[in-house]
Amino acid sequence: MNTPAFETQRLIVRPPVMEDAPSMQKHFNNWNIIQHLGTQVPWPYPDDGAEYFLRENILPRMATGECHAWVIVPKDGPDEAIGFIDFQEEASDRHGNRGFWLSEEYHGKGFMTEALMSVHEFVFGDLGVKRFTICNVMGNEASRRVKQKTGAVFLEEIDLPHNNGVNRAEMWEVTHESWENIKKKKAS
Numbered sequence: 001m002n003t004p005a006f007e008t009q010r011l012i013v014r015p016p017v018m019e020d021a022p023s024m025q026k027h028f029n030n031w032n033i034i035q036h037l038g039t040q041v042p043w044p045y046p047d048d049g050a051e052y053f054l055r056e057n058i059l060p061r062m063a064t065g066e067c068h069a070w071v072i073v074p075k076d077g078p079d080e081a082i083g084f085i086d087f088q089e090e091a092s093d094r095h096g097n098r099g100f101w102l103s104e105e106y107h108g109k110g111f112m113t114e115a116l117m118s119v120h121e122f123v124f125g126d127l128g129v130k131r132f133t134i135c136n137v138m139g140n141e142a143s144r145r146v147k148q149k150t151g152a153v154f155l156e157e158i159d160l161p162h163n164n165g166v167n168r169a170e171m172w173e174v175t176h177e178s179w180e181n182i183k184k185k186k187a188s
């Protein structure tokens with residue numbers, strides 16, 4: 001299934017294109033973001049990191065249907081990608097099925113939660129996924145909170161090396177049922 005674009009109250013959440021590389025590079029090349037990510041993300045981040053990631057990883061995998069991905073563009077702001085979400089139905093390892101980051105300039109406004117509500121609607125509705133797992137490094141309170149706000153239920157602690165040197169991570173699960181429950185809670 002093709003990856004759709006979504007329009008939320010404050011955001012355009014759309015599939016990435018190569019032209020997003022410069023803005024992704026600008027917003028992602030930040031230790032305050034990358035420290036929370038797994039060691040598969042290089043630090044220092046290379047000058048062509050976003051371009052390489054889009055060209056060699058995300059866009060080819062989207063083309064074969066292996067994954068879905070979106071960039072986040074604020075409606076009321078510069079026309080540039082300030083964040084990123086990816087999702088794959090079948091995780092090939094224990095790193096979880098979804099990743100996300102948002103430019104530090106935009107943290108704490110509820111943007112990631114807003115974007116994920118549309119992504120989850122697509123995942124559980126259109127794709128018909130029953131459940132998926134996600135992880136965050138211990139102590140990443142913003143990520144854990146976003147997970148809780150979008151239907152995740154804590155499963156267990158696992159070992160997963162991150163760039164900040166911490167190897168312990170939390171694993172969560174989002175099920176169709178936990179997603180429906182959080183939607184009902186938000187609507188009430």
Ligand SMILES: CC(C)(COP(=O)(O)OP(=O)(O)OC[C@H]1O[C@@H](n2cnc3c(N)ncnc32)[C@H](O)[C@@H]1OP(=O)(O)O)[C@@H](O)C(=O)NCCC(=O)NCCS
Pocket residue numbers: 032033034036037099100101102103106107108109110111112113114135136137140141142143145146
């Ligand atoms: C995780 C991330 C995407 C969150 O984006 P965001 O748009 O700021 O998230 P939201 O505003 O939707 O929600 C953040 C929540 O975390 C809370 N939060 C943020 N920092 C916190 C902290 N240090 N302690 C406790 N809660 C915190 C906020 O208060 C908010 O919760 P609330 O709505 O209940 O008040 C962003 O912080 C980020 O890109 N971090 C670096 C990359 C990363 O960690 N990616 C995930 C890897 S698993």
